[in-house]
């Protein structure tokens with residue numbers, strides 16, 4: 010397998026903000042101690058010194074057996090191609106590991122995703138501790154192809170597998186005064202090197218939705234990607250996917266869910282409230298304070314295309330905001 014560092018992306022907003030530092034391919038190789046470029050595994054190329062892939066290559070996802078699942082064609086994306094799997098799984102935002110997108114997948118080697126439980130608390134009839142397998146067995150699993158739009162103007166189109174968030178919400182029996190749902194990511198600094206690198210950030214990562222957004226049919230809990238268990242760099246074993254909102258709302262590696270009667274703070278709104286508000290719907294007409302949101306660049310093809318209001322999902326969600 011080649012280590013692929015996208016070339017020619019320097020100078021794009023997402024490489025310089027908010028604090029991301031773009032490392033050249035040579036610097037990355039040096040940083041990770043790989044000692045060469047174009048390393049491959051299992052085809053006779055010699056690699057000196059230990060495990061150059063930090064355990065990534067040997068990793069067997071314990072949740073692979075749940076997938077593939079049947080695709081739900083209601084959520085097709087026709088106007089743009091599917092992103093290559095290698096791009097979606099090697100170009101990530103997951104600050105717990107690194108602020109450098111092409112490094113994340115190479116830093117997840119210590120991250121343990123089995124066993125995994127999710128704590129449910131707050132205003133609901135079924136608080137408690139849920140094993141990930143309980144959830145994956147309880148709800149109907151399906152595949153959905155969704156657009157994903159990062160606030161930094163890169164975008165992808167990928168097949169997620171999982172279950173509708175509304176199924177989980179209705180199972181947990183929120184009380185009538187539960188108007189918001191809050192999610193929290195794993196807090197594992199010994200397994201997530203980016204957390205200690207950035208002690209000033211308000212870890213662990215936290216996000217939230219209004220309850221009417223959470224029970225919208227689009228809100229999805231993904232445990233799979235491209236027909237397999239979701240890779241750790243993409244938020245294993247369970248992440249939120251809310252495709253009409255900027256990517257940072259789609260919180261990864263969830264360990265806690267709370268039902269609340271007040272709007273919760275979010276990681277990014279606490280860091281920069283004027284730049285990352287709670288709602289954060291994709292909107293080409295509302296520029297980020299530091300850059301335009303009118304267009305976006307597709308991973309894989311590098312094509313620059315017009316950004317769509319609600320990321321193209323207005324027919325499903327526009328009435329939530331009237």
Ligand SMILES: Nc1nc2c(c(=O)[nH]1)N[C@H]1C(S)=C(S)[C@@H](COP(=O)(O)O)O[C@H]1N2
Nearest residue numbers: 101102103104159194214243256257259261
């Ligand atoms: N816990 C956590 N969740 C997160 C992030 C993060 O840094 N930590 N980054 C967000 C951002 S900014 C984006 S664009 C998406 C990226 O998902 P992907 O790497 O699977 O493409 O994850 C979101 N979820």
Ligand SMILES: [Mo]
Nearest residue numbers: 159160256257
């Ligand atoms: Mo993002």
